[in-house]
Amino acid sequence: MIIKRTELSWLERMYFPTLWSGLRVTARHFYDTLFRGGRVTMEYPEQRWTVPEGYRGAPYLVKDAEDRTKCVSCQLCEFVCPPKAIKITPPGPAVDPTTGNVEKRPREFEINMLRCIFCGFCQEVCPEEAIFLMKDYSLTGLSRKEMIYDKEKLLSLGGVHNDQIRKWKKKEAEAASQEAFKPE
Numbered sequence: 718m719i720i721k722r723t724e725l726s727w728l729e730r731m732y733f734p735t736l737w738s739g740l741r742v743t744a745r746h747f748y749d750t751l752f753r754g755g756r757v758t759m760e761y762p763e764q765r766w767t768v769p770e771g772y773r774g775a776p777y778l779v780k781d782a783e784d785r786t787k788c789v790s791c792q793l794c795e796f797v798c799p800p801k802a803i804k805i806t807p808p809g810p811a812v813d814p815t816t817g818n819v820e821k822r823p824r825e826f827e828i829n830m831l832r833c834i835f836c837g838f839c840q841e842v843c844p845e846e847a848i849f850l851m852k853d854y855s856l857t858g859l860s861r862k863e864m865i866y867d868k869e870k871l872l873s874l875g876g877v878h879n880d881q882i883r884k885w886k887k888k889e890a891e892a893a894s895q896e897a898f899k900p901e
């Protein structure tokens with residue numbers, strides 16, 4: 718099927734009406750900025766947007782109030798991540814004696830921020846509340862390698878979450894209750 722193009726009039730071929738409508742928009746913004754305080758630009762990056770609560774920014778790992786890694790390398794987040802941005806290396810059978818009763822924490826945990834789509838699935842699926850989407854929306858790097866955040870970097874950016882979900886406390890509480898109910 719051949720669609721016939723509409724013939725432009727003489728005036729339209731001059732492009733003045735289109736130019737004029739564009740200039741009108743520019744003039745309106747110019748007037749608003751000067752006389753109505755309606756600034757639509759900011760001095761980025763010195764000035765930044767204040768993002769609302771619940772904003773889904775970059776995902777980072779968090780520590781508990783005792784400064785210990787909350788992640789137990791269950792790999793659920795790695796499994797659900799749509800663009801496969803997460804790569805976890807579990808600790809293997811060797812248990813670090815300093816970790817007490819907690820058998821698993823990741824040996825390495827990487828998130829490729831170039832792949833991440835900030836969907837929040839990792840946060841939703843995490844049973845330990847160990848990974849959170851923070852408010853960072855501007856991530857930069859000079860190379861692709863730099864944009865793959867390792868465990869140390871993710872933990873330092875995530876900081877401490879002082880919530881009630883603490884695997885360490887749970888284990889200690891279980892041990893204490895077993896001790897309390899021991900037969901004499």
Ligand code: SF4
Nearest residue numbers: 798833834836837839
């Ligand atoms: S926010 Fe989405 S894409 Fe990014 S790491 Fe989490 S699950 Fe993957």
Ligand code: SF4
Nearest residue numbers: 788789791792794843
């Ligand atoms: S961040 Fe959460 S979901 Fe991902 S491996 Fe660690 S404990 Fe599991």
